[in-house]
Amino acid sequence: MSLLTARGVSKNFGALAALSGVDLTLNEGEILGVIGPNGSGKTTLFNCMTGIHKPSAGRVEFEGRDITGKPTHGICRAGLVKTSQIVQPFTGMSVLENVLVGGLYGKGLSLHHARDEAMAILEKVGLAEVAAKPAGSITVAMRRRLELARCLATGPKVILLDENMAGLTPTEIDSVLELLRQLNAEGLSLVVVEHIMQAVMGISQRVMVLDYGEKIAEDAPAAVVADKRVIEAYLGEEYA
Amino acid sequence: MPVKRTGFFIGLLVAVLFALLPFAGESYYIQLLTVIFYWIGLAACWNLMCGYTGYIDFGSAAYTGIGAYVAGIIMVRSGLPLLTTIPLAGLGAGVIALAVGWPTLRLRGAYFAIATFALAEALMQVAEEWTGLTEGGIGITIPQRLEEFDYYWLYLFLAALVVAITWWVEHHKHGYALKAIHEDEHAAAQVGINTHTIKLKTYVTSAFFIGMLGALEGSRLGYFKPDDVFDVHITIKMVIMSLLGGMGTVLGPVIGATFLQLIEDYLGAQFLNFYLVIIGAIIVCVIIFLPRGIVGSTIERLRLKFRRQP
Ligand SMILES: Nc1ncnc2c1ncn2[C@@H]1O[C@H](COP(=O)(O)OP(=O)(O)OP(=O)(O)O)[C@@H](O)[C@H]1O
Ligand SMILES: [Mg+2]
Numbered sequence: 253m254s255l256l257t258a259r260g261v262s263k264n265f266g267a268l269a270a271l272s273g274v275d276l277t278l279n280e281g282e283i284l285g286v287i288g289p290n291g292s293g294k295t296t297l298f299n300c301m302t303g304i305h306k307p308s309a310g311r312v313e314f315e316g317r318d319i320t321g322k323p324t325h326g327i328c329r330a331g332l333v334k335t336s337q338i339v340q341p342f343t344g345m346s347v348l349e350n351v352l353v354g355g356l357y358g359k360g361l362s363l364h365h366a367r368d369e370a371m372a373i374l375e376k377v378g379l380a381e382v383a384a385k386p387a388g389s390i391t392v393a394m395r396r397r398l399e400l401a402r403c404l405a406t407g408p409k410v411i412l413l414d415e416n417m418a419g420l421t422p423t424e425i426d427s428v429l430e431l432l433r434q435l436n437a438e439g440l441s442l443v444v445v446e447h448i449m450q451a452v453m454g455i456s457q458r459v460m461v462l463d464y465g466e467k468i469a470e471d472a473p474a475a476v477v478a479d480k481r482v483i484e485a486y487l488g489e490e491y492a
Numbered sequence: 493m494p495v496k497r498t499g500f501f502i503g504l505l506v507a508v509l510f511a512l513l514p515f516a517g518e519s520y521y522i523q524l525l526t527v528i529f530y531w532i533g534l535a536a537c538w539n540l541m542c543g544y545t546g547y548i549d550f551g552s553a554a555y556t557g558i559g560a561y562v563a564g565i566i567m568v569r570s571g572l573p574l575l576t577t578i579p580l581a582g583l584g585a586g587v588i589a590l591a592v593g594w595p596t597l598r599l600r601g602a603y604f605a606i607a608t609f610a611l612a613e614a615l616m617q618v619a620e621e622w623t624g625l626t627e628g629g630i631g632i633t634i635p636q637r638l639e640e641f642d643y644y645w646l647y648l649f650l651a652a653l654v655v656a657i658t659w660w661v662e663h664h665k666h667g668y669a670l671k672a673i674h675e676d677e678h679a680a681a682q683v684g685i686n687t688h689t690i691k692l693k694t695y696v697t698s699a700f701f702i703g704m705l706g707a708l709e710g711s712r713l714g715y716f717k718p719d720d721v722f723d724v725h726i727t728i729k730m731v732i733m734s735l736l737g738g739m740g741t742v743l744g745p746v747i748g749a750t751f752l753q754l755i756e757d758y759l760g761a762q763f764l765n766f767y768l769v770i771i772g773a774i775i776v777c778v779i780i781f782l783p784r785g786i787v788g789s790t791i792e793r794l795r796l797k798f799r800r801q802p
Contacts, residue, residue, distance in 0.1 A: 336679070344674075
């Protein structure tokens with residue numbers, strides 16, 4: 253069953269068409285990869301689906317309900333969240349408090365319950381040791397995990413991951429991939445935007461490719477990397 | 493939790509002790525404390541909204557003015573008892589805050605500051621021009637007045653109440669939302685916080701109490717003009733007191749208001765003309781050496797000290 257659908261989503265910034273008529277379907281329990289060169293509209297697509305931007309045209313549905321242009325906090329409470337490409341923890345709060353806030357508001361938990369749940373989530377993502385530290389003082393790799401932990405605390409059905417593995421070492425990437433597989437096995441559906449090909453190709457069941465705001469391909473990972481238009485978009489015409 | 497509770501009960505005990513003080517007899521100190529409590533109340537209201545969310549209101553005097561005029565006009569026209577008009581004044585301020593906050597709290601920081609500043613100035617003009625209602629620049633004389641001690645107790649009560657609300661906010665869900673909004677509003681919305689509603693609730697609460705304080709002060713003055721109760725200096729003092737004490741802390745406005753009011757009182761008597769310069773210098777020093785205010789910087793230092801210990 254399709255959980256998240258975008259139909260003909262477009263977004264213009266002034267004269268720039270950042271997205272033109274993009275379709276996306278995410279089925280329940282699926283991991284969908286989204287790739288594309290810099291500036292191809294991946295982040296914009298995520299922003300249009302989570303209410304951060306209002307699409308110029310098109311429609312976004314989550315669990316069969318129209319969520320186009322709905323407020324971000326409402327979409328979050330419905331179960332659709334995203335991690336940000338530029339990590340944005342609440343630096344004045346501790347790591348634990350960052351996750352706590354997600355439980356308090358995204359899930360509507362009481363302070364007491366949210367605290368227990370936040371601690372359990374930190375255990376799961378491997379941040380339990382730094383729970384009491386200020387979020388501004390942890391490493392980039394940890395901040396990326398914190399983004400994920402904060403999303404998990406809101407009790408989501410779908411997480412959109414915007415380059416959540418950027419800047420990580422290969423070992424760190426492997427452990428994040430393992431974590432994502434585990435979350436997926438527990439029933440969470442994911443959309444993964446990533447420049448690191450091995451990562452995204454390895455984990456996704458299906459991959460879609462954006463170029464200049466348009467979807468140019470969508471297929472199984474192996475088929476996508478062999479696609480002529482995709483090679484063209486990444487390497488230039490002479491390689492195709 | 494027990495440590496937090498202890499803090500609350502110590503605060504309550506201090507408030508009760510101050511409430512008993514007038515029974516020791518009338519003195520100069522009661523008058524000084526009355527004024528200090530009034531300012532603690534105002535600064536605490538300002539801090540509750542602006543200190544915690546980072547939205548700077550440069551027009552809070554709009555609500556002291558509305559409070560003073562709503563209560564004053566009702567007393568003059570209908571003869572309702574003073575104490576009945578106080579909550580009505582709070583409601584009046586709250587309704588205006590709702591109408592103003594609804595559109596402007598969607599704007600980011602700087603626009604909100606400008607919009608609120610303009611509001612206070614505009615309302616002062618309205619009060620000047622609408623002579624049929626407000627007597628305009630001639631001023632309005634309030635027909636009722638409470639006993640001196642009643643102002644002392646009421647200001648103490650309201651100040652304690654606003655500080656208690658701040659304490660409650662700090663230790664409950666709401667406080668996390670305000671802090672998250674302060675840090676990053678986009679990120680706050682992305683974890684499910686309805687940022688607009690929370691800001692609006694906080695703003696209206698703050699205005700409600702400022703309105704009541706303004707109404708009481710209007711009756712204490714007995715007579716006032718628009719530029720007395722809509723005075724931008726009222727706002728400036730609220731800002732400076734919060735800043736000195738520490739924005740976004742429970743005790744910041746208490747310390748800041750007490751500190752500033754005491755030096756104003758002392759220096760005003762000693763150096764009639766120079767005291768503003770000296771106060772300016774003190775404020776600059778505090779901001780340079782204690783950038784988070786007296787309370788904020790102390791908390792930070794304590795935290796660092798405890799963290800270093802193994
Ligand atoms: N808020 C905005 N205002 C104006 N232009 C924008 C805005 N956000 C994105 N753009 C533009 O839209 C285009 C698509 O940007 P987007 O961030 O979606 O790309 P991306 O695929 O996420 O790129 P990257 O891989 O570098 O993250 C770019 O040309 C970008 O400059
Ligand atoms: Mg991007």
